Amino acid sequence: MSVELADSISALRTRLAPLRREGKIIGLVPTMGALHAGHIELIRRARHESDCIVVSIFVNPIQFDRQDDFERYPRPVADDMQVCDQQGVDVVFAPSAGEMYPRAQRSFVEVEALTDHLCGKFRPGHFRGVATVVAKLFNIVQPDCAYFGEKDAQQLAVIRRMVADLNMPLTIVGVPTVREPDGLAVSSRNAHLNLEQRRSATVLYQALTAAREQIVRGEREAAVVKQQAQNVLAQQPEVRVEYFEVVDSDEIQPVERIERLVRIAGAVWVGTTRLIDNVLVDV
Numbered sequence: 001m002s003v004e005l006a007d008s009i010s011a012l013r014t015r016l017a018p019l020r021r022e023g024k025i026i027g028l029v030p031t032m033g034a035l036h037a038g039h040i041e042l043i044r045r046a047r048h049e050s051d052c053i054v055v056s057i058f059v060n061p062i063q064f065d066r067q068d069d070f071e072r073y074p075r076p077v078a079d080d081m082q083v084c085d086q087q088g089v090d091v092v093f094a095p096s097a098g099e100m101y102p103r104a105q106r107s108f109v110e111v112e113a114l115t116d117h118l119c120g121k122f123r124p125g126h127f128r129g130v131a132t133v134v135a136k137l138f139n140i141v142q143p144d145c146a147y148f149g150e151k152d153a154q155q156l157a158v159i160r161r162m163v164a165d166l167n168m169p170l171t172i173v174g175v176p177t178v179r180e181p182d183g184l185a186v187s188s189r190n191a192h193l194n195l196e197q198r199r200s201a202t203v204l205y206q207a208l209t210a211a212r213e214q215i216v217r218g219e220r221e222a223a224v225v226k227q228q229a230q231n232v233l234a235q236q237p238e239v240r241v242e243y244f245e246v247v248d249s250d251e252i253q254p255v256e257r258i259e260r261l262v263r264i265a266g267a268v269w270v271g272t273t274r275l276i277d278n279v280l281v282d283v
């Protein structure tokens with residue numbers, strides 16, 4: 001295996017210092033592990049633009065609003081190392097919780113307003129945990145570029161805003177969502193679905209595409225678009241809708257009239273598994 005594992009901040013810094021001195025471009029792909037085709041797409045994108053790719057694998061305790069979700073989150077470390085090796089990753093940074101949080105964390109990054117709706121509304125503290133750990137990772141790795149998936153569009157908007165507001169010296173690159181052939185967004189949480197749930201889960205993407213088509217055909221009232229999407233979602237009674245919203249793509253605020261670039265975003269529960277997805281629509 002040519003990929004290197006760094007499990008401490010000091011080991012990672014020692015590894016990256018000479019590269020930085022030589023002016024190499026360092027690309028960071030932050031993940032929680034259980035790597036799949038979505039993560040691989042981020043790594044591929046990083047490979048085009050960076051001399052050295054760092055993949056961080058850290059299941060961040062402070063971003064989980066439910067302890068059971070944190071505990072059952074998959075952690076297949078050996079498989080992940082193999083994926084990184086095959087994808088030409090240079091360094092995997094996989095710290096323990098104790099390494100990242102050696103004592104009680106008293107400093108947090110809070111991105112206001114952008115976190116009021118969608119997942120921010122239903123997962124209290126989630127984006128505070130995400131923004132804080134991502135800021136820590138940026139300070140630890142000091143990458144030139146960092147790669148995030150559009151699948152987590154609110155997260156991407158929050159990170160972009162944090163970087164702009166706090167003048168962090170790096171470029172954020174958003175990567176389009178990788179999907180299964182039936183449209184379901186690839187996610188580590190899909191592994192929790194049984195066969196029947198897996199079939200029903202596709203309804204979220206079907207609702208999103210129905211909404212997008214309606215807007216493309218000329219509908220401008222968000223309420224009408226959302227109602228039709230709810231009708232699509234209702235075809236799968238075992239799928240419980242947490243939210244389905246049309247928001248502006250920068251500030252992540254719900255819109256009534258669709259007049260600019262918007263993101264249609266939904267979150268559903270299939271059994272005990274929560275799935276999210278979104279599509280961008282330009283009018």
Ligand code: AMP
Pocket residue numbers: 030031032033037038039041042147148149150151152175176177178179185186187188
């Ligand atoms: P996670 O390990 O779930 O925290 O995800 C790590 C990164 O991979 C985040 O930036 C996600 O948005 C991105 N990601 C997860 N799933 C996908 C996907 N299906 N397509 C593109 N990016 C993804």
